[in-house]
Amino acid sequence: MAESEPRSPQNAPRHWRYAAGVAMAGVLAFGGWGLWRAWSPAPPPAPAGPEAARDARAQHAELEQLRQRVTTLSRSDQISREANRDLQGTLSERDEEIAGLRADVAFYERLVGSTAQRRGLAVHALRVQAQNGGAWHFTSTLTQNLNRGAVSAGRLTVALEGSRGGKLQKLAWDDLRQQPNAPGLAYSFKYFQQIEGDLFLPAGVTPVRVIVRLTPQSGAAVEQSFTWAEATREGSGATAAE
Known part of the structure; x- marks a missing residue:
């Protein structure tokens, strides 16, 4: 059987340079793909399905209801405060009126009551x-x-x-x-x-x-x-x- 020809030292560097070139090409290709991914525009979102649309409408309706409720409660609180101020003012006026009427009654009783002391001018x-x-x-x-x-x-x-x-x-x-x-x-x-x-x-x-x-x-x-x-x-x- 014939013996294989031994690899000459001159052929070794050529094989090594070929392998290094392939590796370098792979690195450059991977780096280019990464740059393309980073700078390319994001793909448009997938269209929402019927269930997602229903959820969005439900959330919007709930939000509007809560806003309306807050507005109603705020107005109700304002009306209550104004009514309370009016009531306090009315009660104060009534207290003054009652005090005045009591003083008048006492005056008339002293003047013309059955037990009133008789006095001249x-x-x-x-x-x-x-x-x-x-x-x-x-x-x-x-x-x-x-x-x-x-x-x-x-x-x-x-x-x-x-x-x-x-x-x-x-x-x-x-x-x-x-x-x-x-x-x-x-x-x-x-x-x-x-x-x-x-x-x-x-x-x-x-x-x-x-x-x-x-x-x-x-x-x-x-x-x-x-x-x-x-x-x-x-x-x-x-x-x-x-």
């Missing part, structure tokens, strides 16, 4: 409120229940005591009305009446006391004094002591 209360231009508006409540059914008539005037420049100052009705020989305010009633008028205080005068004088058509005059602080306080003003 009197100034029951006085209230003074500031107006524009240095004017003061007063409201005086007159009462009498001594002669039931009889009419009390006459004139009302007001005087004031105060201080100006550290000295006592007394202002008569003419001074407070800024009118010489100013007539008093007429009154005529059986049980009670409110008389209203305006006073004008000169600049620099600090009021201390107000004196209301009633001059009936017959009988002696009646005077009742009130402190300025009581007459100008918030509420019903000053009330004569029983």
Whole structure:
């Protein structure tokens, strides 16, 4: 049998270069495929099936329902808050009205009730409120229940005591009305009446006391004094002591 020809040393490098070339071509081909995958546009998504479309519609409907519910609850809360504020305001007004009516009932019971103390002509209360231009508006409540059914008539005037420049100052009705020989305010009633008028205080005068004088058509005059602080306080003003 013939012996094979031994491989010459010159042929070895040629085979090695061939193998290296094949390997290099494979590497380049793989790298090119990777770059193409990285930079090529993504394929369009597969069209959704009927079940996916139904799920999307259901989610959209649920979302709209939740939004509508939030809007409704928010509006309901706003309406409740407004109604509560209105109710609180109404209750406060009712409390004030009830307090006023109770005071009126107590006043009428003292005046015309079966156990009321009989009193002649009197100034029951006085209230003074500031107006524009240095004017003061007063409201005086007159009462009498001594002669039931009889009419009390006459004139009302007001005087004031105060201080100006550290000295006592007394202002008569003419001074407070800024009118010489100013007539008093007429009154005529059986049980009670409110008389209203305006006073004008000169600049620099600090009021201390107000004196209301009633001059009936017959009988002696009646005077009742009130402190300025009581007459100008918030509420019903000053009330004569029983």
